[in-house]
Amino acid sequence: MLLSSYERLIAGRYLLPGKGERFIVLVAGFSLGAVMLGVAALVIVMSVMNGFRAELFDKIVGLNGHAVIQGYGGRPLNDWRQLxxxxxxxxxxxSAVPMIEQxxxxxxxxxAEAIILRGLTVPDIRGNSTIAGHVVAGDLNNVTAGSNRIAIGSRLAETLGVDIGSQVTIWNPAGQSTPFGTVPRMVSYTVGAIFEIGVYDYDKAYVVMPMEDAQTLLLLDPDTVGMIEVNTRxxxxxxxxxxxxxxxxxQTAAVSDWRQMNAQLFEALAIEQVSMFVILCIxxxxxxxxxxSSLIMLVRAKTRDIAILRTMGAPRAAMVRIFITVGTTIGVLGTIAGLILGFVLLYFRQPIVDFVQKLSGQNLWDPSIRFLTELPSKPNPVEIAxxxxxxxxxxxLATLYPASRAASTDPVQVLRYE
Structure with missing residues (x-):
């Protein structure tokens, strides 16, 4: 929509009305602020939701793979090398990685704490970026077969009060049978490394040890594994x-992918994301x-000016263009301000959360409830567009009715008593 020079001049004047029309400026300012806050809220919420899903996906898939091959009924895989x-x-x-999980x-x-024991070959332990890239204490090189050293999650270490070099005991209820019943198998291990994946449930439960040590603890045959983790392109x-x-x-084994294993979680996230988008669009x-409403008030305040312009030869289309320009300018400025505000708040999101927690004395981001230890963010250019x-x-669309009212002004009726 191209404007002539006088149309641009009038639109500029209407964006900043005179002293007697400050109420219109105030309403227009509220309109701009509402657009800014709406855009900022949408950008922040959609980015956080995307970040939450991406972080969960990276952590869950990074630790559990894209799919797993398991025996039916949870039975171990005896012919795992062929599989x-x-x-x-x-x-x-x-990639395909054999493992034991129990x-x-x-x-x-x-x-005492419930754990999830994961047995991997030593090369697979060191090659798993989700574990090796998040070691916060100790060294995975200390976790070798036969060394009785293990790697545990940071939350589990905090709960049990252990550190590098501490001795822990792992209980296997499926121990040896005696005349008095089954005696649980208890084996002591040394904490050789502590990792923090960033997912609370994993950091509080996972214990990683070499495959050979896991087979010994669980009384499994050396040629038996629990599952095979598979990653795809x-x-x-x-x-x-x-x-x-x-x-x-x-019928020899079953394949379960990440969608089947985490279907409820990711479906809930998708529904929540759509719901938040619709609500914030309001x-x-x-x-x-x-x-x-601000344009309607502006039209009423400028009725005499519009009548004079129409008398001087300004066409109806010029009035439409002028008021559409005024309204869309408010929208564009509000959108730009909202994008800037949204990205600034996203950049400082974690310090803001920490500050509010310190100010209120409340734990607003409890990892035990929200899975992740920090507030994530991942802006999506398509969604922002x-x-x-x-x-x-x-x-x-909001400018069309006020612009049509301005264009329909009858200069004869307005100027009759001037």
Whole structure:
């Protein structure tokens, strides 16, 4: 929409009305502020939701893989080497790792905690970036087969009150049978490394040890593993990629991908994200109504000026362009201010959360409830562009009625008594 020089001049004057029309300026300012807050809220909420999903996905998939191959009914895999070779030969599979995973109990000085024991080969332990890249104390190089050293999560270490070099005891209820019943198997280990993945449930429960030590603790055959973790080139295409492998395994083993294992969690996140987007769009809709009301008041205040312009030869289309320009300018300025505010708050999100927690004395971000230890963020350019487009569209639609009212002003009726 191109404006002539006088239309630009008048639109500029109407954006900053005179002294007697400060109320209109105040309403327009509220409209701009509402647009700014609506855009900022949408950017922040959508970015945090995306960050939450991305962080959870990276941590969960990084620790559990894109899919796992398990025996039916939780039975161990005895022919796992053949299955491992078949998985690695599947097109699209980038890695396949044998492992043992078993819920057990760990004690230290009278404290007891439920744990999830994970046994991996030593190269796989050191090659797992989710674990090796988040070691906060000790060294994974100390965790070797036969050394009786293990790596544990940071929250578990805090709960049990242990540090590097501390002795802990792991209980296996499936111990040896005696005439008096089954005696649990208890084995002492030394904490060789402490890791912090960033997911509370994992940091509070996971214990990693070499495969050979896990087989000894669980009284498993050296040629037996619990499952095979599989990673593919594209997590979103894990189903089609593993379809040939799933078909070839038949009834010998089952393949479960990350969507099946975490379906409820990620579906809940997706529904919540859509709901928050719709709810926050109402804020922008209210801001658009504010822009419409401020323009209607501006039209009423400038009725005499509009009549004079029409008498001087200004066409109806010029009036429409002028008031559309005024309204959309408010929307554009509010959108830009909202984007700036949103990105600034996202950049300082964790210090802001820490400050509010310190000020209120409340734990606003409890990792035991929110899974992650810090507030995540991941802006999505497509979603941000959608927010901007929706804001500008609603702003433009809000200007149509006031602009049409201005264009329909009858100069004869207005100037009759002047």
């Amino acid at each position: 491992l070779a078949r998985a690695k030969a599947t097109p699209g599979v980038t 819920p057990l109990m760990m004690t230290n000085n009278g404290r 594209d997590a979103d295409q894990v189903g089609p990629i593993l379809a040939p492998l799933r078909a070839s395994l038949g 804020i922008i809709l209210v801001a658009a109504f504010n822009i419409a 959608m927010v901007v487009a929706i804001t500008l569209l609603l702003t433009f």
